Amino acid sequence: MNFKPFFAILAAMPLVFTGCHPEQDPPVITAESITVSADAHSDKLTYSIENPLEGETIKAESNQDWIHSFDYSTENTINFEVDANISADPRTATLTLSYPTAQSITVNVEQMAAGESIALNPENLSFLPEGGELSVTVNSGRSWVLTGSSDWVEPSIETGDPGAEVVFTAKANETDEPREASFEFICGTNKVTLNVQQSFAGRILVEKPQYDIPGTANTFTVNIQSNMEDVTVEIPEDATWLTEVTTKAMQDMAFEFSATENEGEETRTAIIVFSNADATEQVLISQEPSFPADVLTKIEDETFKTYLQENFDTDGDGTINRAEADAVTSITLTGSEMMSAAGIEYFENLESIDFTSNVLLSELSMAGRTGLKNLNVNSCIRLETLDLTGCEGLETLNIGLCSALTSVDLSDMTALNTLTAYSSGLTSIDVTANTQLVALNVNGTGITTVDLSQNTELVSLSLTNEFSSIDLSANTKLESLTVGGANLTSLDLSANTALRELNVSNSGFVSLDHSMCPDLTRVTYDYCSNLTTIDVSKNTRMSYISCYMCNALTTVIMYEGQQVSSTFGVSDEMIQYVPFDYPDDLSAGIKDENLRKYILNLYDYNYSTGEVDGKIDAEEAARVTSLDLSGRGDIVSLTGLDYFTNLETVNASENMIEEVDFFFNTKLKEVNLSGNKLTTIDFSKNQEITNLDLSYNQLTSVDNLPDAVVDLDLSNNKLTSVEASYLSNLRDLNISYNEIVECDVHYDQALVNFDCSHNQIEQINVWTLTALENFNISNNPLLVIGTYYTNPNGTFFEPQLNYLTALLSLNCSSTQVSELDLSACLLLQQLIATDCPELKDVFIAPGQTIADMQLDDDSVVKEKTPETAE
Known part of the structure; x- marks a missing residue:
């Protein structure tokens, strides 16, 4: 049944009460x-x-x-x-x-005039929808004739004399529109028309008699149809949780209502009444509690349900209540047969979701999850719909290999910093709202253009598609760039001075200018069939060049003396050396102005001419062998020392240094950077350092410790692990006061003094430290000095103090160690093992004496015999 659209006026009809007036109103x-x-x-x-x-x-x-x-x-x-x-x-x-x-x-x-005059009384007839009979009197000068017909109204006579009465009978109007008919009364040459009208009965149809709405506060729509314009809505007085949002039905006849959250434990209902002039219809609104007593009842997918029960039903009652659901911050369900994640909305505190390789999952809604930070749906190959509306807190998103996913709306994700979408079905992408984006990978997609003008924080970018042009002018922080495509024949890198790694494989370049990228260390040109020339003479840090299958390549330009450790597809015949182009002022690249002034003050002097010109030339730079910046407090950076290649000693302790670059200072022997603000440092080019003090910084990692180091102090930092093995010259190692859990000092066979106290070490492998004399492992959650190992026969503990035959001093106080076998440590002069509540046995060799033995209970000391050793 088709109804005309209407505006349904929702009006509250006030009741007006009046009292009796003492006087009657006039007639x-x-x-x-x-x-x-x-x-x-x-x-x-x-x-x-x-x-x-x-x-x-x-x-x-x-x-x-x-x-x-x-x-x-x-x-x-x-x-x-x-x-x-x-x-x-x-x-x-x-x-x-x-x-x-x-x-x-x-x-x-x-x-009327005499003769053929004619008139009707009344001149029009109006029937109600139900039909019936109405009459008209014909006033005429003589007899008359009636013409006209209708399928819904009929006259009682068709001819008559003056003054005759004609009765019209109408059928009920069952349509949804008013209807009309007309009849003519003829008297001689005169005629008069009778118009007959019939109204229609109002009706209302509802789309469905009951609406089940979620328990959370929400807005829902009730769709109705009415053949009359005015429709009123009545909500029960006790249903205070329901509110009408719109005051009129729109053209689509949709009424909107808002419902508050149902915080109770039971479903609540209300009946909404829709009325027009003639009809009334009711709709039942049913709202379940906002949170079910058992979340598992809302999980449709059995695989998902089983995972949730096995991992989050903490009390083992076979249900997940609200407290258990609220405690869940991370869900990891990968490589499963899950087809639906419906019901995940009840886990409101989720921060991380990993659904990798759920190949049957076709849709996923994370709408409204403002607290979600990480979402991984990599390799969900059937995923077609991903709703991320309102995910304003999302930081990392991985949709790589989601080949059925052709679009994703990222506009709400203003905190997004990492987007991985390689080999997905995307054909376009808009990241203009994602201004915090640090890493973007859309390799192998149908995307051929992207606006990166708003992504000024980008550090890593990968776009190996059929791009013909890429604008990187706004991306000044880029360090890693991968682009490709045969249509890409030019690329402007002039704004990308921070670039370290560049991969342009499968591109159409003949040559590419990256001379303005001084920190560039790796370039990959594989399968660039048009490439003829590579110039790395300005890239002084270059360590890797790959030109595999670059069959047109003839020339690789390097500066005299330049050494690139790894080259592929570059023959000696291709290399063309050019003189190194020293800048006019070798101190110009020094970032810290106070450091630059210090060097100029000491070394800006030409012995031949006596000239002081405010610059450092090559001869002056060669005289710089040591820098003593200790205790100044005003140095924040040790970068830009590239041309000071004779530098051997640097003491910059007690400053504010946050960054260090010793890439070209390969002759360094002694470095003291204690008391600064360093968080990470790399010594891959400084393998000759023998004395290294990095104490009292904020280090979380130290990479490539020098092979020649003898004295190493990493104490009072934020390290959680230390890799200091196979340092054959190391004698003194201090890693105390960190957060170290794992410490590898394997085969440091020259190590004499080792302090790893005040960390989080539970076990340590020291059996190769055969020269160790002083060992401090106090204030750790230490259980054993040795190692556990597992073989087919079980798990076993191997004590290792018996290898430390040179040991003179051992401090294991404030640990959880339960046994110490010192019977092989015959040179031991001091043992400190106080505050060791689990210590039950300290074994010494028969006749062995330890001059300074500090214990809470001396009775734990026992001579080792075959009986006591069991």
Whole structure:
């Protein structure tokens, strides 16, 4: 059934109560003018009186004598006589109707002209929707004929004499529109039209009789149809949790309502009533609790349900209640047969979700999850829909290998810093809202253009698609760049001075200028079939060049003396050396102005000319072998020392240094950077350092410790692990006061003094430290000095103190060690093992004495015999 669209007016109809007035309202007369036929006859005028007076009668007076003999005996009717009109013109009489205390009114009585005149009384008929009978009187000069027909209304006669009454019978109107019909009454050459109308009955249809809405506060829509414009809505007075949002139904006949959160434990209901003038319909609204008693009842997928129960049903009752659900911050379900994650919305505190390789998952909604930080759906190959609306806190998103996913809306993810979308089905991407993006990978997608103008924080970018041009002018922090595509023949890197790694494989370059990238260490040109020339002479840090299958390559330009440790596809015949182009001022690259002033003050002097020019030339730079910056407190950076290649000693302790670059200072022997703000440092090019002090910094990692180091101090940092093995010259190692859990000092066979106290070490492998004399492992959660190992026969502990035959001092106080076997440590002079509540046995060799032995209980000391060793 088709209904016309409408605006449903939702109005509250106030009830107005009035009291009884002490005086009755005055009477009011109502009557309408009429037309009468030209012949002499009796006729009538109908009237009504509002607020009539008991016992009173209406009176009529005519201003013409051809109408007379008024009779008031019939209720609400005035009967009168009309004389014949023999003229050719119609005439009119005015009747004045009066009634006691009422205001008099006048009506006209028009008499038709003699002959073929005709008129109807009334001139129009209006039927109600249910149909019925209505009559019309035909006033004519002589007999008449009726023409016209309709399938819903019929006249009782089709011919008649003057004054005849015609009864029209109408069928019920079952349509949704009003309808009309017309009939003509003909008298001679004159005719008059009767218009017949019928209204329609109002009806309402609801889309469905019941709406089940979630327990959370929400807005929902009820769709109805009505064939009448005005529709009212009635919500029960006790349903205070429901509110109508719209005041009118829209063209789509949708009513919006808001519901507050159902914080109770039971489902609640309300009946909404929709009404128009003739019809009423009801809709049941059912709202479940916002949080179910058992979340598992809302999980549709059995695989997902099993995972949740096995991992988060902490009390083992077979259900997940709200407290258990709220405690879940991370979900990892990978490589499963899960087809749906519906119900995940009840885990409201999720920060990390890993659904990698759930190949049957086709849709996933994370809408509204403002607390979600990490989402991984890598290799969900059937995933077609991913809703991330409102995920404003999302930091990492991995949709790599989601080949069915053709689009994703990232506009709400303003905190996003890592987006991995390689080999996905994406054909376009908009990252303009993701201004915090640090890493972007859309390799192997259908994306051929991307706007990166707003991504000024980008550090890593990978775009190996069919790009013809890429604008990187806004991405000044880029360190790693991978681009490709045969259509890419030019690339402007002038703004990307921080670039360290560049991969342009499978591109259409003939040559590429990266001379403005001084920190570039790796370039890969594989499968660039048009490439003829590579110039790395300005890239002084270059360590890797790959030109595999670059068959047109003829020239690789390097500066004299430049050494690149790894080259592929580069023959000696290709290399063309050019003189090194020293800058006019070798101190210009020094980032820290205070450091630059210090060097200029000491070394800006030309011995040949006696000139001080505010610059450092090559001869002056060669004289710089040591820098003593200790205790200044104003140095924040040790970068830009590239040309000071004779530097051997640096003491910059007690400053504010946050960054260090010793890449070209390969002759360094002694470095003291203690008391600064370093978080990481790399000594891959400084393998000759023998004395290294990095204590009292904020180091979280130290890479490539020098092979030649003898004295190493890493104490008072934030290290969680240390890799210091195979340092054959190391004698003194201090890693105390860190957060170290794992410590590898394997085969440091020259190590004499080792302090690893105040860390988080539980076990340590020291059996290769055969020269060790002083060992401090106090204030650790230490259980054993030795190692556990597992073989097919079980797990075993191997004690290792028996290898430390040179040991003079051992401090294991404030640990959880339970046994110490010192029977092989015959040179031991000091043992400190206080505050060791688990210590039960300290074994010494028969006759062995330890001069300074500090224990909480001396009775734990026992001579080792075959019996005590068991």
